[in-house]
Amino acid sequence: MRIGLLGTGPWAGFVHAPALAAHPDIEFAGVWGRRPEAAAELAALHDVPAYPTAEALIADVDAVAIALPPDVQAEYAVRAAQAGKHLLLDKPVAATVDAARAVEDAAAASGVASVVFFTVRFTAGQDAWIAEQAAQDGWFTAHCHWIGSVFTTDSPYAASPWRQQKGALWDVGPHALSVLLPVLGEVERVTAAPGPADTAHLILRHRGGASSTVTLTLTAPPAAAALGAAVELRGAAGVAALPDRGEPPVEAFGRAVDALRAAAATGTPHPCDVGFGRQVVEVLARAEEQLLRGAN
Structure with a gap:
Protein backbone atom coordinates (compact mmCIF):
# COMPACT_ATOMS: atom_id res chain seq x y z
CA MET A 1 0.00 0.00 0.00
CA ARG A 2 1.33 3.41 -1.02
CA ILE A 3 0.33 6.00 1.58
CA GLY A 4 0.74 9.74 1.15
CA LEU A 5 0.65 12.27 3.98
CA LEU A 6 -1.47 15.42 3.87
CA GLY A 7 -0.25 17.85 6.52
CA THR A 8 2.99 19.25 7.88
CA GLY A 9 2.18 20.45 11.41
CA PRO A 10 3.71 19.18 14.67
CA TRP A 11 1.54 16.04 14.83
CA ALA A 12 2.42 15.18 11.23
CA GLY A 13 6.11 15.70 11.97
CA PHE A 14 6.23 13.96 15.35
CA VAL A 15 3.93 11.00 14.64
CA HIS A 16 2.55 10.47 11.13
CA ALA A 17 5.69 10.87 9.05
CA PRO A 18 8.06 8.87 11.30
CA ALA A 19 5.54 6.04 11.62
CA LEU A 20 4.93 5.89 7.87
CA ALA A 21 8.65 6.00 7.13
CA ALA A 22 9.41 3.21 9.62
CA HIS A 23 6.57 0.87 8.67
CA PRO A 24 8.00 -2.23 6.93
CA ASP A 25 4.88 -3.17 4.98
CA ILE A 26 3.83 0.07 3.28
CA GLU A 27 5.48 2.60 0.99
CA PHE A 28 5.59 6.15 2.30
CA ALA A 29 4.83 7.88 -0.99
CA GLY A 30 5.34 11.53 -0.09
CA VAL A 31 4.01 14.68 1.55
CA TRP A 32 1.76 17.58 0.64
CA GLY A 33 1.08 20.57 2.83
CA ARG A 34 -0.58 23.96 2.65
CA ARG A 35 2.86 25.48 3.29
CA PRO A 36 5.11 24.24 0.46
CA GLU A 37 8.31 25.03 2.35
CA ALA A 38 7.19 22.93 5.33
CA ALA A 39 6.20 20.07 3.02
CA ALA A 40 9.59 20.19 1.35
CA GLU A 41 11.38 20.13 4.71
CA LEU A 42 9.35 17.21 6.09
CA ALA A 43 9.63 15.25 2.84
CA ALA A 44 13.41 15.73 2.71
CA LEU A 45 13.73 14.54 6.31
CA HIS A 46 12.23 11.19 5.29
CA ASP A 47 13.68 11.05 1.77
CA VAL A 48 10.30 11.14 0.00
CA PRO A 49 8.96 13.62 -2.56
CA ALA A 50 6.97 16.73 -1.72
CA TYR A 51 3.93 17.01 -3.98
CA PRO A 52 2.98 20.39 -5.46
CA THR A 53 -0.76 19.84 -4.96
CA ALA A 54 -3.00 17.62 -2.88
CA GLU A 55 -4.60 16.35 -6.08
CA ALA A 56 -1.24 15.17 -7.39
CA LEU A 57 -0.54 13.24 -4.22
CA ILE A 58 -4.03 11.72 -4.05
CA ALA A 59 -3.75 10.54 -7.66
CA ASP A 60 -0.45 8.79 -6.95
CA VAL A 61 -1.31 6.73 -3.84
CA ASP A 62 -3.56 3.95 -2.55
CA ALA A 63 -4.37 5.72 0.72
CA VAL A 64 -3.94 9.03 2.46
CA ALA A 65 -2.97 9.77 6.04
CA ILE A 66 -4.34 13.16 7.01
CA ALA A 67 -2.87 15.37 9.73
CA LEU A 68 -4.80 18.58 9.11
CA PRO A 69 -7.19 20.65 11.26
CA PRO A 70 -10.60 18.96 11.44
CA ASP A 71 -12.42 21.49 9.26
CA VAL A 72 -9.73 21.12 6.58
CA GLN A 73 -9.36 17.36 7.03
CA ALA A 74 -12.99 16.71 6.15
CA GLU A 75 -12.69 18.52 2.83
CA TYR A 76 -9.62 16.57 1.73
CA ALA A 77 -10.95 13.28 3.07
CA VAL A 78 -14.02 13.64 0.84
CA ARG A 79 -11.78 14.37 -2.16
CA ALA A 80 -9.60 11.35 -1.45
CA ALA A 81 -12.55 9.01 -0.90
CA GLN A 82 -14.19 10.17 -4.11
CA ALA A 83 -10.92 9.31 -5.87
CA GLY A 84 -11.10 5.79 -4.42
CA LYS A 85 -8.35 6.20 -1.84
CA HIS A 86 -8.46 4.61 1.61
CA LEU A 87 -8.55 7.00 4.57
CA LEU A 88 -6.34 7.12 7.68
CA LEU A 89 -7.83 10.10 9.50
CA ASP A 90 -7.06 11.93 12.70
CA LYS A 91 -9.53 12.81 15.40
CA PRO A 92 -11.92 14.54 15.28
CA VAL A 93 -12.83 13.63 11.71
CA ALA A 94 -14.54 17.00 11.14
CA ALA A 95 -15.56 20.18 12.92
CA THR A 96 -19.30 19.78 12.24
CA VAL A 97 -21.73 16.89 12.06
CA ASP A 98 -22.61 17.68 8.44
CA ALA A 99 -18.95 17.56 7.42
CA ALA A 100 -18.41 14.27 9.27
CA ARG A 101 -21.43 12.78 7.50
CA ALA A 102 -20.07 13.98 4.17
CA VAL A 103 -16.83 12.05 4.77
CA GLU A 104 -18.77 8.97 5.87
CA ASP A 105 -21.02 9.15 2.82
CA ALA A 106 -18.09 9.60 0.44
CA ALA A 107 -16.25 6.60 1.92
CA ALA A 108 -19.39 4.46 1.69
CA ALA A 109 -20.13 5.50 -1.87
CA SER A 110 -16.59 4.65 -3.03
CA GLY A 111 -16.26 1.52 -0.91
CA VAL A 112 -12.94 2.64 0.59
CA ALA A 113 -11.68 1.58 4.00
CA SER A 114 -11.33 4.12 6.78
CA VAL A 115 -9.61 4.24 10.16
CA VAL A 116 -9.64 7.15 12.59
CA PHE A 117 -6.52 7.40 14.76
CA PHE A 118 -7.89 7.57 18.29
CA THR A 119 -4.53 7.09 20.01
CA VAL A 120 -5.81 5.07 22.97
CA ARG A 121 -7.59 2.59 20.71
CA PHE A 122 -4.32 1.66 19.02
CA THR A 123 -2.06 1.66 22.06
CA ALA A 124 -1.03 -1.81 23.23
CA GLY A 125 -2.48 -2.63 26.63
CA GLN A 126 -5.01 0.18 26.60
CA ASP A 127 -6.93 -1.15 23.59
CA ALA A 128 -6.91 -4.66 25.09
CA TRP A 129 -8.26 -3.23 28.35
CA ILE A 130 -11.10 -1.46 26.50
CA ALA A 131 -12.04 -4.69 24.72
CA GLU A 132 -11.99 -6.59 28.02
CA GLN A 133 -14.28 -4.06 29.72
CA ALA A 134 -16.63 -3.93 26.71
CA ALA A 135 -17.13 -7.69 27.08
CA GLN A 136 -18.25 -7.22 30.70
CA ASP A 137 -21.88 -6.58 31.57
CA GLY A 138 -23.20 -4.51 34.42
CA TRP A 139 -21.20 -1.29 34.23
CA PHE A 140 -23.01 1.33 36.27
CA THR A 141 -21.05 4.51 35.82
CA ALA A 142 -17.68 5.88 34.78
CA HIS A 143 -15.59 8.97 35.34
CA CYS A 144 -13.02 10.25 32.91
CA HIS A 145 -10.69 13.24 32.97
CA TRP A 146 -8.28 14.41 30.29
CA ILE A 147 -6.35 17.25 31.86
CA GLY A 148 -3.57 19.00 29.98
CA SER A 149 -1.58 22.21 30.13
CA VAL A 150 -1.12 22.78 26.39
CA PHE A 151 -2.11 26.45 26.60
CA THR A 152 -0.17 27.17 29.78
CA THR A 153 3.20 25.78 28.66
CA ASP A 154 5.49 25.99 25.61
CA SER A 155 3.77 23.02 23.98
CA PRO A 156 4.17 22.93 20.17
CA TYR A 157 0.36 22.67 20.00
CA ALA A 158 -0.30 25.88 21.95
CA ALA A 159 -0.28 27.97 18.75
CA SER A 160 -2.68 25.66 16.92
CA PRO A 161 -5.52 27.91 15.69
CA TRP A 162 -8.14 25.18 15.69
CA ARG A 163 -7.24 24.08 19.23
CA GLN A 164 -7.44 27.68 20.39
CA GLN A 165 -10.87 27.98 18.80
CA LYS A 166 -12.30 24.57 19.72
CA GLY A 167 -10.48 23.92 22.99
CA ALA A 168 -10.24 20.72 24.98
CA LEU A 169 -13.72 19.52 24.05
CA TRP A 170 -12.68 18.87 20.46
CA ASP A 171 -9.00 18.06 21.03
CA VAL A 172 -9.03 15.59 23.94
CA GLY A 173 -12.78 14.98 24.11
CA PRO A 174 -12.50 12.44 21.25
CA HIS A 175 -9.97 10.44 23.29
CA ALA A 176 -12.37 10.22 26.23
CA LEU A 177 -15.30 9.23 24.04
CA SER A 178 -13.22 6.62 22.21
CA VAL A 179 -12.87 4.80 25.54
CA LEU A 180 -16.37 5.31 26.93
CA LEU A 181 -18.53 4.56 23.88
CA PRO A 182 -17.33 1.00 23.18
CA VAL A 183 -17.71 0.07 26.85
CA LEU A 184 -20.91 1.89 27.90
CA GLY A 185 -22.65 2.31 24.53
CA GLU A 186 -23.77 5.19 22.37
CA VAL A 187 -24.64 8.48 24.03
CA GLU A 188 -28.35 9.27 24.27
CA ARG A 189 -28.20 12.47 26.31
CA VAL A 190 -25.51 15.10 26.88
CA THR A 191 -25.35 17.76 29.58
CA ALA A 192 -22.40 20.14 29.34
CA ALA A 193 -21.19 22.98 31.55
CA PRO A 194 -18.21 25.29 31.11
CA GLY A 195 -15.39 25.56 33.62
CA PRO A 196 -12.35 27.86 33.72
CA ALA A 197 -10.96 28.90 30.32
CA ASP A 198 -11.51 25.98 27.90
CA THR A 199 -12.50 23.48 30.61
CA ALA A 200 -15.63 21.47 29.83
CA HIS A 201 -17.61 19.21 32.15
CA LEU A 202 -19.90 16.61 30.55
CA ILE A 203 -22.53 14.27 31.94
CA LEU A 204 -23.41 11.50 29.48
CA ARG A 205 -26.33 9.11 29.53
CA HIS A 206 -25.51 5.98 27.53
CA ARG A 207 -27.81 3.62 25.71
CA GLY A 208 -28.45 0.75 28.10
CA GLY A 209 -28.71 2.99 31.16
CA ALA A 210 -25.14 3.64 32.30
CA SER A 211 -23.90 7.18 32.90
CA ALA A 225 -1.85 18.19 34.66
CA ALA A 226 0.82 15.91 36.07
CA LEU A 227 -1.33 12.75 35.92
CA GLY A 228 -2.82 13.58 32.50
CA ALA A 229 -5.69 11.26 31.67
CA ALA A 230 -7.64 8.72 33.70
CA VAL A 231 -10.74 6.59 33.18
CA GLU A 232 -12.43 4.68 36.00
CA LEU A 233 -15.36 2.29 35.52
CA ARG A 234 -17.62 1.02 38.32
CA GLY A 235 -20.18 -1.74 38.09
CA ALA A 236 -21.16 -5.27 39.00
CA ALA A 237 -17.65 -6.49 38.19
CA GLY A 238 -16.09 -3.96 40.57
CA VAL A 239 -13.79 -1.08 39.71
CA ALA A 240 -11.53 -0.95 36.66
CA ALA A 241 -9.06 1.76 35.64
CA LEU A 242 -7.54 2.42 32.23
CA PRO A 243 -3.85 1.44 32.32
CA ASP A 244 -1.20 4.04 31.61
CA ARG A 245 0.09 4.41 28.08
CA GLY A 246 3.33 2.50 27.88
CA GLU A 247 4.53 3.44 24.42
CA PRO A 248 4.88 6.50 22.18
CA PRO A 249 2.11 7.46 19.74
CA VAL A 250 4.37 6.61 16.78
CA GLU A 251 4.00 2.93 17.62
CA ALA A 252 0.23 3.29 18.02
CA PHE A 253 0.03 4.98 14.63
CA GLY A 254 1.84 2.02 13.10
CA ARG A 255 -0.98 -0.20 14.39
CA ALA A 256 -3.51 2.16 12.84
CA VAL A 257 -1.73 1.67 9.51
CA ASP A 258 -2.04 -2.09 9.98
CA ALA A 259 -5.74 -1.69 10.79
CA LEU A 260 -6.28 0.25 7.57
CA ARG A 261 -4.43 -2.37 5.54
CA ALA A 262 -6.56 -5.13 7.07
CA ALA A 263 -9.83 -3.26 6.48
CA ALA A 264 -8.86 -2.58 2.87
CA ALA A 265 -7.87 -6.19 2.26
CA THR A 266 -10.87 -7.85 3.90
CA GLY A 267 -13.63 -5.30 3.40
CA THR A 268 -14.48 -5.61 7.11
CA PRO A 269 -14.91 -2.19 8.73
CA HIS A 270 -12.67 -1.38 11.67
CA PRO A 271 -14.43 -0.40 14.93
CA CYS A 272 -12.73 3.00 14.66
CA ASP A 273 -13.91 3.73 11.13
CA VAL A 274 -15.31 7.04 9.94
CA GLY A 275 -18.78 5.98 11.11
CA PHE A 276 -17.51 5.80 14.68
CA GLY A 277 -15.70 9.09 14.11
CA ARG A 278 -19.01 10.66 13.08
CA GLN A 279 -20.69 9.39 16.26
CA VAL A 280 -17.98 11.11 18.30
CA VAL A 281 -18.47 14.37 16.39
CA GLU A 282 -22.21 14.23 17.07
CA VAL A 283 -21.57 14.10 20.83
CA LEU A 284 -19.01 16.89 20.65
CA ALA A 285 -21.35 19.11 18.66
CA ARG A 286 -24.21 18.61 21.12
CA ALA A 287 -21.90 19.43 24.03
CA GLU A 288 -20.47 22.47 22.23
CA GLU A 289 -23.96 23.88 21.66
CA GLN A 290 -24.69 23.72 25.38
CA LEU A 291 -21.30 25.18 26.32
CA LEU A 292 -21.82 28.13 23.99
CA ARG A 293 -25.25 28.76 25.49
CA GLY A 294 -23.78 28.58 28.98
CA ALA A 295 -21.06 31.09 28.14
CA ASN A 296 -23.58 33.68 26.85
Missing part, protein backbone atom coordinates in the same frame (compact mmCIF):
# COMPACT_ATOMS: atom_id res chain seq x y z
CA SER A 212 -20.50 8.83 32.81
CA THR A 213 -18.90 12.12 33.72
CA VAL A 214 -16.05 13.71 31.79
CA THR A 215 -13.75 16.63 32.60
CA LEU A 216 -11.64 18.08 29.79
CA THR A 217 -9.14 20.93 29.74
CA LEU A 218 -5.99 22.09 27.98
CA THR A 219 -5.48 25.08 30.30
CA ALA A 220 -4.70 23.45 33.65
CA PRO A 221 -1.67 24.65 35.60
CA PRO A 222 1.21 22.32 34.77
CA ALA A 223 1.22 20.84 38.28
CA ALA A 224 -2.48 19.98 37.96
Whole structure:
Protein backbone atom coordinates (compact mmCIF):
# COMPACT_ATOMS: atom_id res chain seq x y z
CA MET A 1 0.00 0.00 0.00
CA ARG A 2 1.33 3.41 -1.02
CA ILE A 3 0.33 6.00 1.58
CA GLY A 4 0.74 9.74 1.15
CA LEU A 5 0.65 12.27 3.98
CA LEU A 6 -1.47 15.42 3.87
CA GLY A 7 -0.25 17.85 6.52
CA THR A 8 2.99 19.25 7.88
CA GLY A 9 2.18 20.45 11.41
CA PRO A 10 3.71 19.18 14.67
CA TRP A 11 1.54 16.04 14.83
CA ALA A 12 2.42 15.18 11.23
CA GLY A 13 6.11 15.70 11.97
CA PHE A 14 6.23 13.96 15.35
CA VAL A 15 3.93 11.00 14.64
CA HIS A 16 2.55 10.47 11.13
CA ALA A 17 5.69 10.87 9.05
CA PRO A 18 8.06 8.87 11.30
CA ALA A 19 5.54 6.04 11.62
CA LEU A 20 4.93 5.89 7.87
CA ALA A 21 8.65 6.00 7.13
CA ALA A 22 9.41 3.21 9.62
CA HIS A 23 6.57 0.87 8.67
CA PRO A 24 8.00 -2.23 6.93
CA ASP A 25 4.88 -3.17 4.98
CA ILE A 26 3.83 0.07 3.28
CA GLU A 27 5.48 2.60 0.99
CA PHE A 28 5.59 6.15 2.30
CA ALA A 29 4.83 7.88 -0.99
CA GLY A 30 5.34 11.53 -0.09
CA VAL A 31 4.01 14.68 1.55
CA TRP A 32 1.76 17.58 0.64
CA GLY A 33 1.08 20.57 2.83
CA ARG A 34 -0.58 23.96 2.65
CA ARG A 35 2.86 25.48 3.29
CA PRO A 36 5.11 24.24 0.46
CA GLU A 37 8.31 25.03 2.35
CA ALA A 38 7.19 22.93 5.33
CA ALA A 39 6.20 20.07 3.02
CA ALA A 40 9.59 20.19 1.35
CA GLU A 41 11.38 20.13 4.71
CA LEU A 42 9.35 17.21 6.09
CA ALA A 43 9.63 15.25 2.84
CA ALA A 44 13.41 15.73 2.71
CA LEU A 45 13.73 14.54 6.31
CA HIS A 46 12.23 11.19 5.29
CA ASP A 47 13.68 11.05 1.77
CA VAL A 48 10.30 11.14 0.00
CA PRO A 49 8.96 13.62 -2.56
CA ALA A 50 6.97 16.73 -1.72
CA TYR A 51 3.93 17.01 -3.98
CA PRO A 52 2.98 20.39 -5.46
CA THR A 53 -0.76 19.84 -4.96
CA ALA A 54 -3.00 17.62 -2.88
CA GLU A 55 -4.60 16.35 -6.08
CA ALA A 56 -1.24 15.17 -7.39
CA LEU A 57 -0.54 13.24 -4.22
CA ILE A 58 -4.03 11.72 -4.05
CA ALA A 59 -3.75 10.54 -7.66
CA ASP A 60 -0.45 8.79 -6.95
CA VAL A 61 -1.31 6.73 -3.84
CA ASP A 62 -3.56 3.95 -2.55
CA ALA A 63 -4.37 5.72 0.72
CA VAL A 64 -3.94 9.03 2.46
CA ALA A 65 -2.97 9.77 6.04
CA ILE A 66 -4.34 13.16 7.01
CA ALA A 67 -2.87 15.37 9.73
CA LEU A 68 -4.80 18.58 9.11
CA PRO A 69 -7.19 20.65 11.26
CA PRO A 70 -10.60 18.96 11.44
CA ASP A 71 -12.42 21.49 9.26
CA VAL A 72 -9.73 21.12 6.58
CA GLN A 73 -9.36 17.36 7.03
CA ALA A 74 -12.99 16.71 6.15
CA GLU A 75 -12.69 18.52 2.83
CA TYR A 76 -9.62 16.57 1.73
CA ALA A 77 -10.95 13.28 3.07
CA VAL A 78 -14.02 13.64 0.84
CA ARG A 79 -11.78 14.37 -2.16
CA ALA A 80 -9.60 11.35 -1.45
CA ALA A 81 -12.55 9.01 -0.90
CA GLN A 82 -14.19 10.17 -4.11
CA ALA A 83 -10.92 9.31 -5.87
CA GLY A 84 -11.10 5.79 -4.42
CA LYS A 85 -8.35 6.20 -1.84
CA HIS A 86 -8.46 4.61 1.61
CA LEU A 87 -8.55 7.00 4.57
CA LEU A 88 -6.34 7.12 7.68
CA LEU A 89 -7.83 10.10 9.50
CA ASP A 90 -7.06 11.93 12.70
CA LYS A 91 -9.53 12.81 15.40
CA PRO A 92 -11.92 14.54 15.28
CA VAL A 93 -12.83 13.63 11.71
CA ALA A 94 -14.54 17.00 11.14
CA ALA A 95 -15.56 20.18 12.92
CA THR A 96 -19.30 19.78 12.24
CA VAL A 97 -21.73 16.89 12.06
CA ASP A 98 -22.61 17.68 8.44
CA ALA A 99 -18.95 17.56 7.42
CA ALA A 100 -18.41 14.27 9.27
CA ARG A 101 -21.43 12.78 7.50
CA ALA A 102 -20.07 13.98 4.17
CA VAL A 103 -16.83 12.05 4.77
CA GLU A 104 -18.77 8.97 5.87
CA ASP A 105 -21.02 9.15 2.82
CA ALA A 106 -18.09 9.60 0.44
CA ALA A 107 -16.25 6.60 1.92
CA ALA A 108 -19.39 4.46 1.69
CA ALA A 109 -20.13 5.50 -1.87
CA SER A 110 -16.59 4.65 -3.03
CA GLY A 111 -16.26 1.52 -0.91
CA VAL A 112 -12.94 2.64 0.59
CA ALA A 113 -11.68 1.58 4.00
CA SER A 114 -11.33 4.12 6.78
CA VAL A 115 -9.61 4.24 10.16
CA VAL A 116 -9.64 7.15 12.59
CA PHE A 117 -6.52 7.40 14.76
CA PHE A 118 -7.89 7.57 18.29
CA THR A 119 -4.53 7.09 20.01
CA VAL A 120 -5.81 5.07 22.97
CA ARG A 121 -7.59 2.59 20.71
CA PHE A 122 -4.32 1.66 19.02
CA THR A 123 -2.06 1.66 22.06
CA ALA A 124 -1.03 -1.81 23.23
CA GLY A 125 -2.48 -2.63 26.63
CA GLN A 126 -5.01 0.18 26.60
CA ASP A 127 -6.93 -1.15 23.59
CA ALA A 128 -6.91 -4.66 25.09
CA TRP A 129 -8.26 -3.23 28.35
CA ILE A 130 -11.10 -1.46 26.50
CA ALA A 131 -12.04 -4.69 24.72
CA GLU A 132 -11.99 -6.59 28.02
CA GLN A 133 -14.28 -4.06 29.72
CA ALA A 134 -16.63 -3.93 26.71
CA ALA A 135 -17.13 -7.69 27.08
CA GLN A 136 -18.25 -7.22 30.70
CA ASP A 137 -21.88 -6.58 31.57
CA GLY A 138 -23.20 -4.51 34.42
CA TRP A 139 -21.20 -1.29 34.23
CA PHE A 140 -23.01 1.33 36.27
CA THR A 141 -21.05 4.51 35.82
CA ALA A 142 -17.68 5.88 34.78
CA HIS A 143 -15.59 8.97 35.34
CA CYS A 144 -13.02 10.25 32.91
CA HIS A 145 -10.69 13.24 32.97
CA TRP A 146 -8.28 14.41 30.29
CA ILE A 147 -6.35 17.25 31.86
CA GLY A 148 -3.57 19.00 29.98
CA SER A 149 -1.58 22.21 30.13
CA VAL A 150 -1.12 22.78 26.39
CA PHE A 151 -2.11 26.45 26.60
CA THR A 152 -0.17 27.17 29.78
CA THR A 153 3.20 25.78 28.66
CA ASP A 154 5.49 25.99 25.61
CA SER A 155 3.77 23.02 23.98
CA PRO A 156 4.17 22.93 20.17
CA TYR A 157 0.36 22.67 20.00
CA ALA A 158 -0.30 25.88 21.95
CA ALA A 159 -0.28 27.97 18.75
CA SER A 160 -2.68 25.66 16.92
CA PRO A 161 -5.52 27.91 15.69
CA TRP A 162 -8.14 25.18 15.69
CA ARG A 163 -7.24 24.08 19.23
CA GLN A 164 -7.44 27.68 20.39
CA GLN A 165 -10.87 27.98 18.80
CA LYS A 166 -12.30 24.57 19.72
CA GLY A 167 -10.48 23.92 22.99
CA ALA A 168 -10.24 20.72 24.98
CA LEU A 169 -13.72 19.52 24.05
CA TRP A 170 -12.68 18.87 20.46
CA ASP A 171 -9.00 18.06 21.03
CA VAL A 172 -9.03 15.59 23.94
CA GLY A 173 -12.78 14.98 24.11
CA PRO A 174 -12.50 12.44 21.25
CA HIS A 175 -9.97 10.44 23.29
CA ALA A 176 -12.37 10.22 26.23
CA LEU A 177 -15.30 9.23 24.04
CA SER A 178 -13.22 6.62 22.21
CA VAL A 179 -12.87 4.80 25.54
CA LEU A 180 -16.37 5.31 26.93
CA LEU A 181 -18.53 4.56 23.88
CA PRO A 182 -17.33 1.00 23.18
CA VAL A 183 -17.71 0.07 26.85
CA LEU A 184 -20.91 1.89 27.90
CA GLY A 185 -22.65 2.31 24.53
CA GLU A 186 -23.77 5.19 22.37
CA VAL A 187 -24.64 8.48 24.03
CA GLU A 188 -28.35 9.27 24.27
CA ARG A 189 -28.20 12.47 26.31
CA VAL A 190 -25.51 15.10 26.88
CA THR A 191 -25.35 17.76 29.58
CA ALA A 192 -22.40 20.14 29.34
CA ALA A 193 -21.19 22.98 31.55
CA PRO A 194 -18.21 25.29 31.11
CA GLY A 195 -15.39 25.56 33.62
CA PRO A 196 -12.35 27.86 33.72
CA ALA A 197 -10.96 28.90 30.32
CA ASP A 198 -11.51 25.98 27.90
CA THR A 199 -12.50 23.48 30.61
CA ALA A 200 -15.63 21.47 29.83
CA HIS A 201 -17.61 19.21 32.15
CA LEU A 202 -19.90 16.61 30.55
CA ILE A 203 -22.53 14.27 31.94
CA LEU A 204 -23.41 11.50 29.48
CA ARG A 205 -26.33 9.11 29.53
CA HIS A 206 -25.51 5.98 27.53
CA ARG A 207 -27.81 3.62 25.71
CA GLY A 208 -28.45 0.75 28.10
CA GLY A 209 -28.71 2.99 31.16
CA ALA A 210 -25.14 3.64 32.30
CA SER A 211 -23.90 7.18 32.90
CA SER A 212 -20.50 8.83 32.81
CA THR A 213 -18.90 12.12 33.72
CA VAL A 214 -16.05 13.71 31.79
CA THR A 215 -13.75 16.63 32.60
CA LEU A 216 -11.64 18.08 29.79
CA THR A 217 -9.14 20.93 29.74
CA LEU A 218 -5.99 22.09 27.98
CA THR A 219 -5.48 25.08 30.30
CA ALA A 220 -4.70 23.45 33.65
CA PRO A 221 -1.67 24.65 35.60
CA PRO A 222 1.21 22.32 34.77
CA ALA A 223 1.22 20.84 38.28
CA ALA A 224 -2.48 19.98 37.96
CA ALA A 225 -1.85 18.19 34.66
CA ALA A 226 0.82 15.91 36.07
CA LEU A 227 -1.33 12.75 35.92
CA GLY A 228 -2.82 13.58 32.50
CA ALA A 229 -5.69 11.26 31.67
CA ALA A 230 -7.64 8.72 33.70
CA VAL A 231 -10.74 6.59 33.18
CA GLU A 232 -12.43 4.68 36.00
CA LEU A 233 -15.36 2.29 35.52
CA ARG A 234 -17.62 1.02 38.32
CA GLY A 235 -20.18 -1.74 38.09
CA ALA A 236 -21.16 -5.27 39.00
CA ALA A 237 -17.65 -6.49 38.19
CA GLY A 238 -16.09 -3.96 40.57
CA VAL A 239 -13.79 -1.08 39.71
CA ALA A 240 -11.53 -0.95 36.66
CA ALA A 241 -9.06 1.76 35.64
CA LEU A 242 -7.54 2.42 32.23
CA PRO A 243 -3.85 1.44 32.32
CA ASP A 244 -1.20 4.04 31.61
CA ARG A 245 0.09 4.41 28.08
CA GLY A 246 3.33 2.50 27.88
CA GLU A 247 4.53 3.44 24.42
CA PRO A 248 4.88 6.50 22.18
CA PRO A 249 2.11 7.46 19.74
CA VAL A 250 4.37 6.61 16.78
CA GLU A 251 4.00 2.93 17.62
CA ALA A 252 0.23 3.29 18.02
CA PHE A 253 0.03 4.98 14.63
CA GLY A 254 1.84 2.02 13.10
CA ARG A 255 -0.98 -0.20 14.39
CA ALA A 256 -3.51 2.16 12.84
CA VAL A 257 -1.73 1.67 9.51
CA ASP A 258 -2.04 -2.09 9.98
CA ALA A 259 -5.74 -1.69 10.79
CA LEU A 260 -6.28 0.25 7.57
CA ARG A 261 -4.43 -2.37 5.54
CA ALA A 262 -6.56 -5.13 7.07
CA ALA A 263 -9.83 -3.26 6.48
CA ALA A 264 -8.86 -2.58 2.87
CA ALA A 265 -7.87 -6.19 2.26
CA THR A 266 -10.87 -7.85 3.90
CA GLY A 267 -13.63 -5.30 3.40
CA THR A 268 -14.48 -5.61 7.11
CA PRO A 269 -14.91 -2.19 8.73
CA HIS A 270 -12.67 -1.38 11.67
CA PRO A 271 -14.43 -0.40 14.93
CA CYS A 272 -12.73 3.00 14.66
CA ASP A 273 -13.91 3.73 11.13
CA VAL A 274 -15.31 7.04 9.94
CA GLY A 275 -18.78 5.98 11.11
CA PHE A 276 -17.51 5.80 14.68
CA GLY A 277 -15.70 9.09 14.11
CA ARG A 278 -19.01 10.66 13.08
CA GLN A 279 -20.69 9.39 16.26
CA VAL A 280 -17.98 11.11 18.30
CA VAL A 281 -18.47 14.37 16.39
CA GLU A 282 -22.21 14.23 17.07
CA VAL A 283 -21.57 14.10 20.83
CA LEU A 284 -19.01 16.89 20.65
CA ALA A 285 -21.35 19.11 18.66
CA ARG A 286 -24.21 18.61 21.12
CA ALA A 287 -21.90 19.43 24.03
CA GLU A 288 -20.47 22.47 22.23
CA GLU A 289 -23.96 23.88 21.66
CA GLN A 290 -24.69 23.72 25.38
CA LEU A 291 -21.30 25.18 26.32
CA LEU A 292 -21.82 28.13 23.99
CA ARG A 293 -25.25 28.76 25.49
CA GLY A 294 -23.78 28.58 28.98
CA ALA A 295 -21.06 31.09 28.14
CA ASN A 296 -23.58 33.68 26.85
